[in-house]
Amino acid sequence: MAVSGLLADMESLPTLAWVSPALTAVAVIIVALLSGYRKSPTKFDVPTLEDSPMRYVQEADFKNTIFQVLTPDGPRIFLPRKFANELKPFKRHEASGMKALADRHLGHYTTIDHESDVMLGAIKIDLNRNLGLFVGDVEQEVSYCFETQFPSCEDWTPIDLHETLLRVVAQASARIFVGYPMCRNDEWLECSTKFALDVMTGGEKLKLWHPWLRPFAQYWIPEMRQIRGDHQRALDLLMPELNKRATETRKSDAAPRQDMIEWMQQRAQKLGDKSFDNRELANLQMLTATAAIHTTRLAIIHALYDIAARPEYIAPLREEIKEVTRDTNGVLQKQHLTQMRKLDSFMKESQRHSPPSVATYQRKAMIPIDLSNGFHIPKGTIVQCNTNILDETPAAWGEPHAFDGFRFYRLRENPEDTNRFQFASTSYDSMQFGFGNDACPGRFFASNQIKIILSYILSHYDIKFEDSVKERPKNFMFEVNVMASNTKVLFKRL
Numbered sequence: 001m002a003v004s005g006l007l008a009d010m011e012s013l014p015t016l017a018w019v020s021p022a023l024t025a026v027a028v029i030i031v032a033l034l035s036g037y038r039k040s041p042t043k044f045d046v047p048t049l050e051d052s053p054m055r056y057v058q059e060a061d062f063k064n065t066i067f068q069v070l071t072p073d074g075p076r077i078f079l080p081r082k083f084a085n086e087l088k089p090f091k092r093h094e095a096s097g098m099k100a101l102a103d104r105h106l107g108h109y110t111t112i113d114h115e116s117d118v119m120l121g122a123i124k125i126d127l128n129r130n131l132g133l134f135v136g137d138v139e140q141e142v143s144y145c146f147e148t149q150f151p152s153c154e155d156w157t158p159i160d161l162h163e164t165l166l167r168v169v170a171q172a173s174a175r176i177f178v179g180y181p182m183c184r185n186d187e188w189l190e191c192s193t194k195f196a197l198d199v200m201t202g203g204e205k206l207k208l209w210h211p212w213l214r215p216f217a218q219y220w221i222p223e224m225r226q227i228r229g230d231h232q233r234a235l236d237l238l239m240p241e242l243n244k245r246a247t248e249t250r251k252s253d254a255a256p257r258q259d260m261i262e263w264m265q266q267r268a269q270k271l272g273d274k275s276f277d278n279r280e281l282a283n284l285q286m287l288t289a290t291a292a293i294h295t296t297r298l299a300i301i302h303a304l305y306d307i308a309a310r311p312e313y314i315a316p317l318r319e320e321i322k323e324v325t326r327d328t329n330g331v332l333q334k335q336h337l338t339q340m341r342k343l344d345s346f347m348k349e350s351q352r353h354s355p356p357s358v359a360t361y362q363r364k365a366m367i368p369i370d371l372s373n374g375f376h377i378p379k380g381t382i383v384q385c386n387t388n389i390l391d392e393t394p395a396a397w398g399e400p401h402a403f404d405g406f407r408f409y410r411l412r413e414n415p416e417d418t419n420r421f422q423f424a425s426t427s428y429d430s431m432q433f434g435f436g437n438d439a440c441p442g443r444f445f446a447s448n449q450i451k452i453i454l455s456y457i458l459s460h461y462d463i464k465f466e467d468s469v470k471e472r473p474k475n476f477m478f479e480v481n482v483m484a485s486n487t488k489v490l491f492k493r494l
């Protein structure tokens with residue numbers, strides 16, 4: 001029931017007629033809270049984990065059994081991996097990954113429930129088509145960032161990767177999202193990275209409130225208030241650049257400008273999207289940064305932890321980087337990234353052990369869906385598949401639980417498989433970027449960014465853990481998300 005409906009019901013109670021509006025509001029809150037405690041969400045006839053979704057990873061037989069986690073927003077259904085194959089043929093208006101993600105973060109309130117063909121087209125088509133153009137630019141940006149933001153590391157220096165890499169990834173991504181010089185604008189970088197944190201934190205805090213109370217509670221939660229401010233700030237920061245571009249006369253023979261601002265504007269024109277304006281452009285920039293920056297940063301942190309924990313990989317990885325860039329004296333070019341097969345393999349193995357989530361395939365049923373085992377998914381239900389599948393690793397890939405950084409490198413030595421098993425390849429056995437038509441469209445870009453940043457670090461620094469760290473730091477879970485611990489890594493300039 002909506003809050004307005006609840007208010008109407010209460011107003012019809014004669015005993016409340018004399019109560020002041022403030023007291024009525026308090027009464028509404030109490031009634032809503034009490035009804036929230038009484039009400040248990042509609043359950044499915046499958047095992048239930050009542051408590052915390054964090055527990056299911058350890059306790060539920062997620063591989064073979066369908067089970068549910070009850071949340072105030074209704075049950076979340078967890079499916080064995082095989083059902084991803086059954087859901088894959090459904091189109092996005094029938095089974096939507098974006099809607100599932102938006103619901104998980106209360107997108108209606110946190111503003112991320114915003115599906116845009118302009119944004120998807122700009123990433124899927126324009127960004128992917130032009131990836132090769134930016135390798136030099138991004139490398140330059142990464143190098144500038146390390147030179148200006150990083151300690152000198154003449155001797156072993158402890159580095160907080162979470163903090164440092166946020167800046168590096170944000171700036172390297174902004175080089176392509178908003179172009180130069182905007183990519184070096186501190187305020188823009190702060191705004192575009194903070195938005196994601198406000199969405200995550202604000203959404204989590206709002207979830208603690210009963211759904212009926214959220215329309216009010218959103219105004220009490222600082223991060224929820226900041227989200228609105230973030231949008232306005234993004235627009236204000238972007239306007240000088242947009243005005244400059246709108247008024248600037250470019251030579252007729254000048255190469256077309258290539259960055260996400262340009263692509264979004266052109267896509268909107270092509271699609272005849274009348275609602276697209278500067279405000280929408282700023283919003284889409286924030287959404288793109290949200291999808292891109294924190295995921296990429298996390299993948300790099302995991303990879304660096306894996307390298308620091310297994311120093312025997314440093315020499316062969318460095319050797320490969322040196323070898324492939326020999327023809328250009330160490331300057332990275334597009335083809336070099338494809339040639340870095342050992343690094344690619346190491347990144348994929350690192351992601352196999354530390355995926356972004358144990359359920360990277362999630363969909364909201366936009367229509368009722370029946371699975372082959374007779375399980376009925378009603379419209380509006382969120383389902384997620386178990387994609388945490390070390391045990392189910394195909395036999396041909398070798399020992400499933402071992403960390404074998406070059407397993408995919410060796411698999412690709414088979415001439416038939418040379419284009420398979422890449423970091424950005426998705427398959428039923430490798431769903432870290434999702435699966436099917438709606439798998440992550442930014443994965444090729446992410447692959448490039450990660451390679452550029454890791455190869456910069458490996459070529460300029462030695463890294464290791466402090467002596468007190470005896471093994472690779474353990475990951476921890478937040479709901480279905482796999483998070484990296486906050487362990488410092490020591491850097492020393494070569």
Ligand code: HEM
Pocket residue numbers: 097098120123288291292293295296299356360361362432433434435436437438439440441442443445446
């Ligand atoms: C290592 C970095 C990244 C990881 C691990 C990652 C992971 C994912 C996953 C698991 C999905 C859901 C796919 C599915 O449901 O089948 C997804 C979707 C998405 N990602 Fe990424 N991502 C990364 C980087 C990026 C980047 C750099 C961008 C943008 C440039 C991006 C943009 C998107 C978008 C727009 C979607 C929604 C796609 C749709 O609904 O069609 N991601 N990502």
